[in-house]
Amino acid sequence: MIPIEHYIVFSAILLVIGLMIVLIKRNVIMILAGIELILNAANINLVAFSQHDPNLSGQMMSLFVIVVAVAESAVALAIVYQIFRHQEVSNVDKLNELNG
């Protein structure tokens, strides 16, 4: 049995990587990918902690997160695509059309 600390460390590394991608990358698609990484880091935590839970409600929760993430990224990609079509940029720094 893999001890729980390994999961936590792994998921923490994954969270930081995702966070770094979101903070540093300029490309919208890469940011979306970073968000996916953060969500999956959370999922790993949910799955790891649900091993000690006979109800498996944690795993159910992670399945639900995956579904929501899929939907979310589909909508986000559609928005990005539309933006790209109208403005021909995918760089967040140049997406300043809504900047007050």
Next chain:
Amino acid sequence: MLKYTDILPLMILLFPLLSAISSYFIFKKRAGIAAVFFSALVLVYSISAVFFIPFNTGFELDWITVGNHHFEIGLYYDALAGLMLVVVSIVALLVSIFSLEYMKHDPGQPRYFALLGLFAFSMYGIVLSSNLLLTFIFWELVGFSSYLLIGFWFEKEAPSISSLKAFLMNKIGDIGFLLGIFILFAFFKTLNIQDLITLDPVHSSIPGTLLIMMGLGLFLAAVGKSAQFPLQAWLPSAMTGPTPVSALIHAATMVAAGVYLMVRVFPLLAQEVLVVIGIVGGLTAFMGAFAAFAQNDIKKVLAYSTVSQLGYMIMAIGAGLPEAAFFHLITHAFFKAGLFLSAGSIIHYYHDTRHEADFDPQDIRNMGGLSRVLPSTFIAFTLCMLSLAGLPLFSGFLSKELILNGLMSADHLPGYVVFFGFVSVFMTAAYMARLYFKVFFNQVSAGGKYSEASMVKWPLFCLSLLSIAFIFTVNPLNPSGTWILNMLGAVQNVTEAQHSLMVPILSIGLALSGLMISYLYVQKELLKGPMRLVKSMVHGVSNNNFYLDQMYHFMIVEGSIRVARLASWWDQKVIDRGVNYIGGSQVVLAYLVSWIDLRVVDGLIHLMTRLVSFMGHRTRQVQGGNVQAYLAWAVAGVLLIFYFLN
């Protein structure tokens, strides 16, 4: 309060003023008629005043009160004032009548007659004033109206200069007058002349030096007004005024005001002052007569003669015989006014007949043979001249005898004053004869038929009549018998002085020899040799009046210019330099202050603004619209929260 006897003097005083105002503002074209009318009225009043007003009356009104000091004004009427009023009003009336003819072509007639009225008003003021303050006021007024009348033709250069000269020289005398008034008021607290005479300053406790200074101050006033040495230079220059004005003001009345003042204040004068007065009078009589020889302007000859005769009057004051001085004042007023009006008639004749641009109607070298052209003027001039020369049967003889007798008996005067007196008799006769023969005889002057106007004839006739001795006395050889001395109550005084039969014989001899020498030289052209010798020696001195004008020019005018140059040098080199230094140091200081401003004060402000703008710039970055930065901050915040929660 005013009594009915005070009304008449007041009217005599105010009518000329009324005449001046009305002839300038109301009558204009007929100003002359108004002036003659008022003058005649004043003459009638002043003659009736002699009969109807008791002598030694007057009134005083409070004028100014300063603390405990009261200044009063008032009129005083006595025999002296009464006689003077009659004399002045006779001459004023005759001169006004003469002016009608003389000024008939002049556009400035209203101004002319108004000024004559103003002058008469101020002159009557001097005559009637009861105290020295009022006298001083009118004294200034006659000086002022004389200034205006000398400069009557102010468009020309000479009159305006000589009017200023007369005014300034009179001002020197006025300083003396003020000094005398100050000293009198300081010691006696009154300026009323009769009160002062009662207080008897000469024998009072007033310090001797101040008494002498007071006397000399009052005398200096007379020196200025009566053209005595050393201020006599203004009177010959004053001849640039109209000739009738010269007759009235600069021969008969205003210049005699100095003598009148001396007669008025005679009891206030100390013995030492009388000596000075006698010497100055003698000098003036001699210098005036001497300077009259070489003049070629007919009016200048008469002006120097006036100076000389005024010297006689002043000499008489110095000899202690104010009554004799006053008598000579009266006789001189008539015959000298007559001479001046004759000169006016001659000038008028040349004005009317000769129109060449370079012709000088006053130059006696252009004249000659006028006895046939202007017979009335000729007769008047002859009578007045003989009176001036001091021949018996004429008024001048009477008054001159009185003065010469007084001089002989005045022991306090130095001997040369008496000598001056007698020499001047000779010279007066000589220079008048020179003028007389040059003007009326010799070659016949060119010019058409001409008859003197009646307004010229009648004044001349009256004045020459008044130059006859019988007007003044029944016995023309005895000057002390005249009714004028009787009126003044001075017969006793004068008869005491008279003691020598030599005096009339000597003076008549001198006058006749003066006339004779001029007759021989001018008319018969004899004595050429000795005359040329005399001429070469003294002509320059005489022609230039002892170089007094040149001396004044050198001392006063040049001196003032030199002082002005010095002051200008001081201004430019010292004061301006100082100012420049102060200015320069101010500029340096300003630069320093500006440097501090720029570098220190402005620097501080710039530093603060830079700091604020730097901080603003920094803090602005936080909300720069960069979503990732927001997120980074948010993460940092969350991390901080976690850090502090543990």
